Amino acid sequence: xxxxxxxxxxxxxxxxxxxxxxxxxxxxxxxxxxxxxxxxxxxxxxxxxxxxxxxxxxxxxxxxxxxxxxxxxxxxxxxxxxxxxxx
Numbered sequence: 001x002x003x004x005x006x007x008x009x010x011x012x013x014x015x016x017x018x019x020x021x022x023x024x025x026x027x028x029x030x031x032x033x034x035x036x037x038x039x040x041x042x043x044x045x046x047x048x049x050x051x052x053x054x055x056x057x058x059x060x061x062x063x064x065x066x067x068x069x070x071x072x073x074x075x076x077x078x079x080x081x082x083x084x085x086x087x
Contacts, residue, residue, distance in 0.1 A: 031067035041068050
């Protein structure tokens with residue numbers, strides 16, 4: 001995680017980051033999960049690299065993206081709001 005970003009977090013940002021990385025990642029699922037101890041995936045996990053929490057090329061991030069696509073399947077939303085399967 002970017003040191004500047006950690007420095008800007010309130011309280012113990014670095015400690016929180018470490019806790020999320022250790023308790024929020026399920027090594028059996030090879031994915032971050034919706035909450036600590038959960039085995040549920042959540043689309044919000046796709047925001048991990050966009051928020052700067054971890055880089056897109058971090059194996060935990062790529063594994064999480066793969067797990068979400070595997071579970072939900074690739075979909076695309078059209079301009080009119082309809083969702084269709086990718087492929």
